[in-house]
Amino acid sequence: MLTAYTSDEIRTAERVLIERLPEGTLMGRAATGLAIACARALPRVYGSRVVLLAGGGDNGGDTLYAGALLARRGARVHAVLAGSRAHEGGLAALRRAGGRILDLRGAPEPGPAVTDLVGAADLLLDGLVGIGGTGALREPYATLAGLASGAPGVVVAVDVPSGVDASTGEVAGDAVRVHLTVTFGAAKTGLLIDPGASHVGTLHTVDIGIGPHLPEPGVAALGAADVTGLLPRPGAKSDKYRRGVVGVVAGSDRFTGAAVLAVGGAVRAGAGLVRFASAAEPVRQVRARWPEAVTKIVTPEEGVRETGRVQAWVVGPGMGTGDEAFALARSVLDSDVPVLVDADGLTLCARDRSLLRRAAPTLITPHAGELGRLLGVSVAEVEARRLRHARRAADELGVTVLLKGSTTLVAQAGMPVRVNTTGTPWLATGGTGDVLAGIAGAYLAAGLSCYDAASCAAYMHGLAARVAAGGPEGGEAPIAALDVALGLPEAIRRLTAPARG
Numbered sequence: 001m002l003t004a005y006t007s008d009e010i011r012t013a014e015r016v017l018i019e020r021l022p023e024g025t026l027m028g029r030a031a032t033g034l035a036i037a038c039a040r041a042l043p044r045v046y047g048s049r050v051v052l053l054a055g056g057g058d059n060g061g062d063t064l065y066a067g068a069l070l071a072r073r074g075a076r077v078h079a080v081l082a083g084s085r086a087h088e089g090g091l092a093a094l095r096r097a098g099g100r101i102l103d104l105r106g107a108p109e110p111g112p113a114v115t116d117l118v119g120a121a122d123l124l125l126d127g128l129v130g131i132g133g134t135g136a137l138r139e140p141y142a143t144l145a146g147l148a149s150g151a152p153g154v155v156v157a158v159d160v161p162s163g164v165d166a167s168t169g170e171v172a173g174d175a176v177r178v179h180l181t182v183t184f185g186a187a188k189t190g191l192l193i194d195p196g197a198s199h200v201g202t203l204h205t206v207d208i209g210i211g212p213h214l215p216e217p218g219v220a221a222l223g224a225a226d227v228t229g230l231l232p233r234p235g236a237k238s239d240k241y242r243r244g245v246v247g248v249v250a251g252s253d254r255f256t257g258a259a260v261l262a263v264g265g266a267v268r269a270g271a272g273l274v275r276f277a278s279a280a281e282p283v284r285q286v287r288a289r290w291p292e293a294v295t296k297i298v299t300p301e302e303g304v305r306e307t308g309r310v311q312a313w314v315v316g317p318g319m320g321t322g323d324e325a326f327a328l329a330r331s332v333l334d335s336d337v338p339v340l341v342d343a344d345g346l347t348l349c350a351r352d353r354s355l356l357r358r359a360a361p362t363l364i365t366p367h368a369g370e371l372g373r374l375l376g377v378s379v380a381e382v383e384a385r386r387l388r389h390a391r392r393a394a395d396e397l398g399v400t401v402l403l404k405g406s407t408t409l410v411a412q413a414g415m416p417v418r419v420n421t422t423g424t425p426w427l428a429t430g431g432t433g434d435v436l437a438g439i440a441g442a443y444l445a446a447g448l449s450c451y452d453a454a455s456c457a458a459y460m461h462g463l464a465a466r467v468a469a470g471g472p473e474g475g476e477a478p479i480a481a482l483d484v485a486l487g488l489p490e491a492i493r494r495l496t497a498p499a500r501g
């Protein structure tokens, strides 16, 4: 499991060590790890052109010390000093190692000399600001961030891409986009959460010894072993009821695709049985595509009361947002089993949030627009502050929240927010959310908590999409939502196969 921390949590843990260790020890460890990672990112160090963008704080200090180490191995190192001051020890070390200095202090803007340096660099280090950064980058940092993002060489962020809020992933103005982020001590929360996460590239953590002093994490990402341990698997005594019966209420006479996809997600994720309840046309479509499902045509008046026993419900995809859909959704939410609410179901709940007040656990799976409607804020506001809004929704609505997006978040009051790292841009296509709802529903019915069901479903959904998009000879191709459902068995096989060799 990858765990992540806010800037304050990192600083508190560092303080314990700073008091015990000789001055400069932590910065020395950070700079050494950084220089090693940079050397690995270059075909060879000797003769390489390295440019350091150094801010006035300790982030600039790490960068200058690492630059000195690379200069000692024969790199041609130029430092651009961008802050109103420069880290004295780091600057002296770089000078001693033969590094060259371009001092921007007092200059209104970077100028052509910097543009030329950046354009010719094999390796560019972004050491403008780290965990001490607050708000939008000011000049000349903002212009330098733009230059760095477009640099032709390898761009490496020191601790955090400058302009990304290390604690939240929020990006208030310009921020550097890098190929590699070398972070110190532990991952910062903002490196895992969009929009910040999209600036990070590959994430590499340098151990500087603060691990034992870190608190419980506020954010975590499950790894393959965690998910393998959580995924429901049939045992010798399993039958379809013990493996979990999931009920799906989805589709309408106008929209049938969502029903087929949600049922497909549940079937392929390994539900013992899928009971499908809806209007006549989606029932016909589901029967044709998934003969495994037990189907029932229901009316809004009778609801799902006579549908047969299920261990969890999925309600919402493609069901419409009118009064009849409202009545049907209410009958599902009146039940005493876990319910997953998705898509149109969320629009109905935004109309009357009391629908979500229930004794049994509830999982909601909104995208930013649906969460915005539930909370009464704009989609842009949710996208800009995803962590805050996912947590707020979990607290205010008393439910588990799976917030979809390029990095999916799972929030539940009192628990670390889980970030999913398996997603792929190929998933950004219509209907994949319906498949996700089906997968999570199957896991809920198998007995996983809303928190684990949502986290595992997001993980497997991403993995299945990668399986579907990838070919045996490498390369990737566009996928349709149904491909994700069909990719699930292979994804589960790959995840649970014993390691070879």
Ligand SMILES: NC(=O)C1=CN([C@@H]2O[C@H](COP(=O)(O)OP(=O)(O)OC[C@H]3O[C@@H](n4cnc5c(N)ncnc54)[C@H](O)[C@@H]3O)[C@@H](O)[C@H]2O)[C@@H](O)CC1
Residues within 6 Å of the ligand: 011, 014, 018, 026, 027, 028, 030, 055, 056, 057, 058, 059, 060, 062, 083, 128, 129, 130, 131, 132, 133, 134, 135, 136, 137, 138, 139, 141, 158, 159, 160, 184, 208
């Ligand atoms: N504290 C420690 O023991 C360690 C700190 N380390 C490094 O130290 C960094 C933190 O150093 P600092 O606390 O000095 O802070 P930073 O160097 O991250 O940033 C502080 C500087 O940035 C400026 N600044 C802040 N926001 C800005 C903005 N929006 N636009 C322009 N300038 C802005 C401030 O005026 C200040 O000069 C870490 O990210 C890491 O790189 C590492 O050496 C590991 C050990």
Ligand SMILES: [K+]
Residues within 6 Å of the ligand: 059, 126, 127, 128, 129, 130, 157, 158, 159, 160, 161, 162
């Ligand atoms: K930085």
